[in-house]
Amino acid sequence: MPLLLVQNLSKGYRTPSGGGHRVIAIEAFALGAGEHMALRGESGSGKTTFLNLLAGILAPDAGSILLDGVDQAQLGEAARDRRRAETIGYIFQTFNLLQGHTVLENVELGMAFGRGVDRTYAESLLGRVGLSSRLHHFPRQLSSGQQQRVAVARALANRPRLVLADEPTGNLDRRNAREALALIREVCRESGAALLLVSHDEQVLAQFENVQDFAALNRVVSPEAAP
Ligand code: ADP
Ligand code: MG
Numbered sequence: 472m473p474l475l476l477v478q479n480l481s482k483g484y485r486t487p488s489g490g491g492h493r494v495i496a497i498e499a500f501a502l503g504a505g506e507h508m509a510l511r512g513e514s515g516s517g518k519t520t521f522l523n524l525l526a527g528i529l530a531p532d533a534g535s536i537l538l539d540g541v542d543q544a545q546l547g548e549a550a551r552d553r554r555r556a557e558t559i560g561y562i563f564q565t566f567n568l569l570q571g572h573t574v575l576e577n578v579e580l581g582m583a584f585g586r587g588v589d590r591t592y593a594e595s596l597l598g599r600v601g602l603s604s605r606l607h608h609f610p611r612q613l614s615s616g617q618q619q620r621v622a623v624a625r626a627l628a629n630r631p632r633l634v635l636a637d638e639p640t641g642n643l644d645r646r647n648a649r650e651a652l653a654l655i656r657e658v659c660r661e662s663g664a665a666l667l668l669v670s671h672d673e674q675v676l677a678q679f680e681n682v683q684d685f686a687a688l689n690r691v692v693s694p695e696a697a698p
Contacts, residue, residue: 512685
């Protein structure tokens with residue numbers, strides 16, 4: 472049984488006119504424990520929607536998402552939130568740090584919703600991403616590259632089995648993007664976490680051995696199909 476197993480997944484959004492438009496139609500998708508995979512997809516092709524479904528942030532219209540053999544869709548909201556915090560790390564394009572909290576607090580808050588605050592581990596993770604001297608800085612006092620490194624530490628804070636990365640280097644310059652990506656891959660490898668990254672950036676995709684085309688996976692045939 473793979474770490475992640477998706478079957479007959481379907482998701483659509485309501486349009487303002489009252490209709491619906493289907494964004495996700497994935498028959499089957501699997502990711503093994505510790506595996507690294509990148510999905511290549513155009514903007515608007517449903518990549519973020521897919522990751523949000525995997526994370527349990529969005530509920531599917533149909534289909535199953537088995538993470539470690541447990542179907543997310545069958546869990547209640549509270550159980551799903553807890554499970555997400557404990558098993559999934561999410562890295563966003565826009566970092567999504569809490570601006571009113573320090574670097575260390577951002578990582579500890581991630582822990583508070585998951586396996587519990589462990590300051591020693593939070594500090595060691597921040598050291599791992601090169602931010603030992605920035606623990607008490609606020610996000611706005613950091614460069615974009617440093618902010619994304621905080622987000623990487625936060626994503627790893629609960630020792631997740633799966634890390635989702637949504638265009639994680641989209642707001643970084645070339646050099647920082649390359650370094651951030653290498654760091655994400657290293658910390659995932661060190662902790663044994665599987666990594667699923669989505670991107671439209673060929674330079675990002677080129678750093679992965681395993682790259683799949685999202686369009687081949689996501690077979691949205693009729694845009695008028697209502698959810
Ligand atoms: P990507 O991440 O590949 O750019 P998204 O998953 O963000 O794609 O979006 C896929 C499609 O779904 C787009 O056409 C987008 O406009 C639409 N969409 C995304 N989120 C919503 C939403 N909350 N409500 C309605 N439509 C949405
Ligand atoms: Mg997106």
